[in-house]
Amino acid sequence: MRILYVEDEKFLADAVKHNLEKNDFVVDHAADGEEGLNMAISGIYDCIVLDIMLPKLSGIEILERVRERKIETPVIMLSALSEVEDKVRGLNCGADDYLAKPFKTVELIARINALMRRPAAVKDEKYQYSDLTFDAKEKTLNGEALTAKEAGIIGELIKTPGKLVQKEFLLSKVWGGEAYGEDNYIEVYMSRLRKTMRKIGTKVQIKTSRGLGYKLIEA
Numbered sequence: 001m002r003i004l005y006v007e008d009e010k011f012l013a014d015a016v017k018h019n020l021e022k023n024d025f026v027v028d029h030a031a032d033g034e035e036g037l038n039m040a041i042s043g044i045y046d047c048i049v050l051d052i053m054l055p056k057l058s059g060i061e062i063l064e065r066v067r068e069r070k071i072e073t074p075v076i077m078l079s080a081l082s083e084v085e086d087k088v089r090g091l092n093c094g095a096d097d098y099l100a101k102p103f104k105t106v107e108l109i110a111r112i113n114a115l116m117r118r119p120a121a122v123k124d125e126k127y128q129y130s131d132l133t134f135d136a137k138e139k140t141l142n143g144e145a146l147t148a149k150e151a152g153i154i155g156e157l158i159k160t161p162g163k164l165v166q167k168e169f170l171l172s173k174v175w176g177g178e179a180y181g182e183d184n185y186i187e188v189y190m191s192r193l194r195k196t197m198r199k200i201g202t203k204v205q206i207k208t209s210r211g212l213g214y215k216l217i218e219a
């Protein structure tokens with residue numbers, strides 16, 4: 001598995017790179033935003049670990065430019081500022097996960113592995129409901145590219161349209177064993193999915209049952 005790691009703090013970067021390599025990851029390190037962007041848009045990486053505060057270009061700017069180019073490599077954002085707005089901003093720009101500094105490498109590895117894990121049941125399959133087609137292999141909804149987590153969520157919802165899918169079930173399916181503390185962000189992914197669905201112009205909506213879960217309905 002080839003990881004791009006964009007981090008300007010040399011001491012931290014060396015330590016994390018060393019630990020990831022000990023765990024059999026191939027790690028390419030970029031020390032500033034420009035270098036990071038150039039490497040990220042090569043599209044060769046399985047996962048990008050992206051610090052937010054970087055010289056030249058911020059992690060958020062890199063992420064925006066990567067997603068503009070329709071590169072859907074899973075991205076984990078890192079930030080020393082554990083502010084909610086930073087997390088939400090990163091997730092809104094198309095990040096798949098967020099890790100606050102300081103973190104342990106084992107935690108980073110768990111997050112990377114969770115993103116790499118594809119739900120076996122939805123591999124290589126297409127799902128249809130009403131005027132929506134979800135391609136689980138390509139991770140597209142009516143041709144619109146989704147991030148790994150958006151695809152995981154819609155993949156679960158579209159299997160049982162009209163039926164409530166519990167929030168806990170979605171968290172365990174999509175976030176795997178790393179669901180702790182993520183509850184607050186599932187709404188961010190839902191609002192991104194809804195935005196994509198409005199763009200598509202589908203009749204289908206994601207309905208929220210507060211505190212319970214979500215379902216797809218035809219409006």
Ligand code: CA
Pocket residue numbers: 007008009051052053054
């Ligand atoms: Ca930094």
